[in-house]
Amino acid sequence: MRICFVTIDSHVSGNGGGIASYVRTISQALIARGHIVHVVTFGKSARTWEKDGVHIHEVAKPQIHWYMHRLLPIGKEWALPVREIEWSHALWREVRKIVDRERIDLIETTEMGNYWRRFLRNLPPIVVRAHGNSLAIKKSYARPNLAEGLDRWLELLGMAGIAAVTAPSQFAARSIQAELSNTTIPVHVIPNPLDQTIECNARNWKPQYKTGPHILLYTGRIEYCKGTLTLLEALPHIIKEIPDVKLVIAGGRHPTISDEMLRRYTSAIHPNNLLLLGHQPMSELIEWYKRAAVFVMPSYYETFGISVIEAMAFGLPVVATTAGALPEVVEDGGTGIIVEPGNPEILAEAITRLLGDLEFRRCTKHAGRERVLSLYTTDRVADQTLALYERIRERSIGDTHI
Numbered sequence: 001m002r003i004c005f006v007t008i009d010s011h012v013s014g015n016g017g018g019i020a021s022y023v024r025t026i027s028q029a030l031i032a033r034g035h036i037v038h039v040v041t042f043g044k045s046a047r048t049w050e051k052d053g054v055h056i057h058e059v060a061k062p063q064i065h066w067y068m069h070r071l072l073p074i075g076k077e078w079a080l081p082v083r084e085i086e087w088s089h090a091l092w093r094e095v096r097k098i099v100d101r102e103r104i105d106l107i108e109t110t111e112m113g114n115y116w117r118r119f120l121r122n123l124p125p126i127v128v129r130a131h132g133n134s135l136a137i138k139k140s141y142a143r144p145n146l147a148e149g150l151d152r153w154l155e156l157l158g159m160a161g162i163a164a165v166t167a168p169s170q171f172a173a174r175s176i177q178a179e180l181s182n183t184t185i186p187v188h189v190i191p192n193p194l195d196q197t198i199e200c201n202a203r204n205w206k207p208q209y210k211t212g213p214h215i216l217l218y219t220g221r222i223e224y225c226k227g228t229l230t231l232l233e234a235l236p237h238i239i240k241e242i243p244d245v246k247l248v249i250a251g252g253r254h255p256t257i258s259d260e261m262l263r264r265y266t267s268a269i270h271p272n273n274l275l276l277l278g279h280q281p282m283s284e285l286i287e288w289y290k291r292a293a294v295f296v297m298p299s300y301y302e303t304f305g306i307s308v309i310e311a312m313a314f315g316l317p318v319v320a321t322t323a324g325a326l327p328e329v330v331e332d333g334g335t336g337i338i339v340e341p342g343n344p345e346i347l348a349e350a351i352t353r354l355l356g357d358l359e360f361r362r363c364t365k366h367a368g369r370e371r372v373l374s375l376y377t378t379d380r381v382a383d384q385t386l387a388l389y390e391r392i393r394e395r396s397i398g399d400t401h402i
Helices: 018-032 064-071 075-102 115-119 134-139 146-157 170-179 196-203 228-241 259-266 282-291 306-313 344-356 358-375 378-395
Strands: 002-006 036-043 047-051 054-060 106-110 126-129 164-167 187-189 215-219 246-250 274-276 294-297 318-321 336-339
Touching (some): 002 018, 018 054, 018 196, 036 075, 075 115, 115 146, 126 378, 134 146, 164 170, 164 378, 170 187, 196 306, 215 228, 215 306, 228 246, 228 259, 246 282, 306 318, 306 358, 318 344, 336 344, 344 358
Parallel strands (some): 002 036, 002 106, 036 054, 126 164, 164 187, 215 246, 215 294
16 A cells, blocks of 8 residues: 655654654554555655655745744734645645655545645545644643634644544544534544554563662653643652652753743752753663653643653653543553642652652553553554555545545
8 A cells, every 4th residue: 555644743854743753653664564655744845755665755844924923913823824724735735746646545644734635636535643733732721812713723624525533542532523523524543653663672671670869751842731841840849858859851842932931940950850851862762761760741731642651661650640641541540640730739749659659660560561562562553554544445435434
């Protein structure tokens, strides 16, 4: 089968978030099974090249919305819907070029960047992967504005006539089903896969339980909706109980948190207790998963939580929040502790408890690893994905949905 992924976020340039990790992992699994994979994504300039067997079609990222955001008085508010239109036009113009040339059988895309697709005809069946959207993320911690609602409306317009939706969790499936309530588009729950490099290293790793120093690990963007400011607020409370604790944050800063804001939250914390690594390659993340005692995900919104299953694969107990799909991934009292988001005192209490309870950490090691290595392996997820793809290719005719 010839499959094309359309994504705004990719690891081809060395960075990327959860969407990029998913596309990279599932692409490699499909290629290993003999399928041909194309990825249409953004790059610094237009070019077509190959990496690890993936045919990558990069298009230059349009920047009208960026200039609106920077230069116009109301540009900041209305940049999102403009971005959806210009990004979707750039991506799908490239898709239109390669569909016939490469004889693409099926396209998988994200919720964002599809609006222009509705103007194209004679495309192969399309699956939308519900990784999450800007409106839902904003709703998790603040009231969205009119432009953010318009942006989501454009995204949903771009989903008209697709063959199916896949979601990484029951939470994500329920969320998008509510938005698609007036359509017959089916939603299938297929979890995100564990990176195969992570899986290989985790299977050969024997967790070691040291009494100190206590490394508390967070991997992901320093972003408002991720709750990283809440985590930084909780750190002084943790230090009072466990003076040798070191919070390690592996991830780049997101625009929702300014440099000034980050300095304000970190200036009073001793360097011995905090390490900001920035974006890290997979090899470095693996070493930190091996060294850490506890993993924390203090998010306000998660459709899944790839970094959480990575940590659990290495036997780390997890402190996570009730946000989104996290309670589906982390079993409260079994593989970690679940707390409400946005409360630094409660978060600190849960982290302190895990850092100080060696016996609980030993128990969660087995439960977490078993859960991840049975439910979220790349092979399992790839099998589920391909089964759906095959049904869509064989039975999707016109507007028939699977």
